[in-house]
Amino acid sequence: MSIVSELTKGFAIGLALIVAIGPQNMFVISQGIKRRYVCMTALLCSLIDAVLVAMGVFGLAEILAYHPAWTLIIRWLGVGFLTVYAGYAFRGIFYPTVLKDESVSSTKRERLQVITILLGLGFLNPHAYLDAVFLVGNLALHEPPGERHWFALGVILASFVWFFALAYGAKLLSPLFKKSIAWRFLNGITCAVMVIVALNLALMR
DSSP states (O other), X not given: OHHHHHHHHHHHHHHHHHOSOOHHHHXXXXXXXXXXXXXXXXXXXXXXXXXXXXXXXTTHHHHHXXXXXXXXXXXXXXXXXXXXXXXXHHHHHHSOOOOOSSOOOOOHHHHHHHHHHHHHHHHSOHHHIIIIIIIHHHHHHTSOGGGHHHHHXXXXXXXXXXXHHHHHHHHTTGGGGGSHXXXXXXXXXXXXXXXXXXHHHHTOO
């Protein structure tokens, strides 16, 4: 019964932390709407969260606490990354993508670009470390030593459920995005989210 309790507790906390609108979620929505690398996007986001949660539960939170310089480096890399991404989203307001009925063949360059963006949004976002590493890691310390891994698994399962639901749910919205106005709206929201998060990071003390 304790295993189910720890899984449920971890799952609930994981969902509570991940459902907020942020850069990673906006990118997942965008890929789902485009119907481009939907499974890969959801899977990679989930795996990144799994890595961060595992690192937090098994000690990275304590290491970063003793070496604040690393946190500072991640923070400013994140600010730069989000600023560049916000620039692309801003450009998309004036030059929006429009979905076509015909399929477009995949390219290695495009796949690599998606992977690079996902890695940046996952590992260069200090908020991800605050949530997945510090918060989850500290919460895990209050769980019985033999049950912490079940708690962590619950958090990780929440990530998988959320990202796959978000990506494939957004895919259903594809018909609405055959008009440029819909993409202008999405790019505007994405740009605003990126700028707000980047400013929060830059002003963080």
